[in-house]
Amino acid sequence: MRVLGIETSCDETGVAIYCTEQGLLAHVLYSQIKMHAEYGGVVPELASRDHVRKLPGLIKECFNSANLAWGEVDAVAFTSGPGLIGALMVGATVGRSMAMAWGVPAVAVHHMEGHLLAPMLEEHPPEFPFVALLVSGGHTQLINVQGIGSYELLGDTLDDAAGEAFDKTAKMMGLPYPGGPLLSRLAEKGEPGRFKFPRPMVDRPGMDFSFSGLKTAVRIAIAKQAENEEVSDKDKADIAYGFQEAVVETLLIKCRRAIQATGLHTLVIAGGVSANQHLRKRLSEMAKKENVELFYPRLEFCTDNGAMIAYAGSQRVLAGERASLEVTPKPRWSISELCVPEVL
Secondary structure, eight states: OEEEEEEOSSSEEEEEEEETTTEEEEEEEEEOHHHHHTTTSOOHHHHHHHHHHHHHHHHHHHHHHTTOOTTOOSEEEEEEESSOHHHHHHHHHHHHHHHHHHTOOEEEEEHHHHHHHGGGGSSSOOOSSEEEEEESSSOEEEEEEEETTEEEEEEOBSSSOHHHHHHHHHHHTTOOSSHHHHHHHHHTTSOTTSSOOOOTTTTSSSOOBOOHHHHHHHHHHHHHHHHHSOOOHHHHHHHHHHHHHHHHHHHHHHHHHHHHHHOOOEEEEESGGGGOHHHHHHHHHHHHHHTOEEEOOOGGGTSSOHHHHHHHHHHHHHTTOOOOSSOOOOSSOOGGGOOOOOOO
């Protein structure tokens, strides 16, 4: 079965075709970063308009790359949420319309389920059950994954997600958008121990996250440093190091709690922040100590992409799920609401 996957939840237009027998046949991705960088962040209306412009050509390119005739798929999957409502509407409308025109099923996919299942695209995928850390610009969640559609939310972010905190902290330091990856590279030049920031919510039980206080602590540190002298490049590097260390150590502590609480020994890390090399290094060290097997998607599938939507969609279609004719994107949609229907 071949499934066309369409991802338009925010500022990246992703299209892919996944085959349940042959694996990933093709995937293409267009990023709007250059356009939004001028404004220092994503402008929702511009994002929606750009998806409209780019999506048709990317779909054609994907079919050509897969050496398939136009419409030669068995189902169409599209991201239905969470995300920007206008951007979601573009992908959902195009996806549902094409499925109808081709006479094939359509399925609405949860964006975070796509990230959660992205490691399944690898040559050696994880086996169920496992603990998943979904860490991105909009979400930081720990999930007990028993199987497709069987998700127990163990911990969630109460305010800023980890990726959001990276971007906002980078902006405080005057780094251009998107600042998160630049902040991580700056941290590599930083001096350990000079700036010590709090590890949010690790002094209380549970697996929820909160990074807004950490962001405030960084703002105060920058302000204090600027009282007597200009904040130098070295100061910024040292602050970046302290900030990144605080985020990473917080994630490590919560992951360890999730592993101990569930008794599982497989950990999946996915989402944009999962590409952070320092986080990967520290998690690998923890995994060895805890006798845990660690899995990631390849770097190109850490950020938003159509391949993860095509794969997640294929599993939903196989389970008998079908989208209704009504297009109803969900800008807010908890992953805990997902379930796999009985096979039709």
